[in-house]
Amino acid sequence: MAAPGPEGRIGQRSVKHGRAHRTCCRRRCRGPGRGLRAVPEPTLNELARLPAPAGLLFDLDGTLVDTVETRIKAWLQTFFEEGIPADRARVAPLIGADGKRLAREIAGAVGRKLDEDEAERIDHRSGEIYDDLNVTPRPTEGATALLCALEESDLVWAIATSSRAQQTRVSVDALELPEQPLIVDGSHVEHAKPAPDLLLLAADQIGREPAECWYVGDSTWDMLAADTAGMTAIGVAYGAASEEELVAAGAVAVTDLETLGAELQRRGLLAVSSAGRERPPTSATARARAR
Secondary structure, three states: OOOOOHHHOOOOOOOOOOHHHHHHHHHHOOOOOOOOOOOOHHHHHHHHOOOOOOEEEEOOEOOOEOOHHHHHHHHHHHHHHHOOOOOHHHHHHHEOEOHHHHHHHHHHHOOOOOOHHHHHHHHHHHHHHHHHHOOOOOEOOOHHHHHHHHHOOOOEEEEEOOOOHHHOHHHHHHOOOOOOOOEEOHHHOOOOOOOOHHHHHHHHHOOOOHHHEEEEEOOHHHHHHHHHHOOEEEEEOOOOOOHHHHHHOOOOEEEOHHHHHHHHHHOOOOOOOOOOOOOOOOOHHHHHHOO
16 A cells, blocks of 8 residues: 555644634635535435435545546547547546556557556556646535535545545645545555545544445446445436446445435534534544544
């Protein structure tokens, strides 16, 4: 396992969640489209039948930030530079998997076998191109509101992404959270998704057993990794895969982030803001971060 770098912020997120910080979180997370909206009860049934989570883990690209198309463009440009024939139809289903695996599969489809160094180089080049293209990413609908609500709750959470650490900065900044979240990225494990290593490490970092966690992702690779890790796999079907593909890969529910937030509120797992209500001085995620 690679040594965690500073960019990944594993175990390094500072505890700043006093009342003043919570007021800051509420102030930054308000505004048009930033509040958790009420969702009609019938749409909650799929999630309502699941056991309550003790921790939440999120994929980043395509789940919290709308970057799937940017990822595809970066890979297509990389393969063009390498002289490897590729098109969107072949690349898109592989978004969310380990980058070296993606490079090998696309190259292998046209009869080119990549060794470890070649796969690493191509993956790295794709990341460089992605960084150049990913200038103004947008959060997915409901992402910022949900994460801010989680910051005020006792439910621990983190981001678990196959992306390299340096590729997460712009996307995470787009979420406009009050401070950097806990991130476990692909550089922290030898095998990224669909292997369960990344998710298992993230569960350990938030101090929860895998079976206690819900993992929320947009790709089939997310669902496969969550299922193998023994987590509850929750799909969102606005990223890399369709609802049918997510279910076939192991999703036990397919939803969206607004509905997810509404269900967590219904269960009493998200704090409900009210003037004058006494709040605990630190969130569960901040306590986990300080372990």
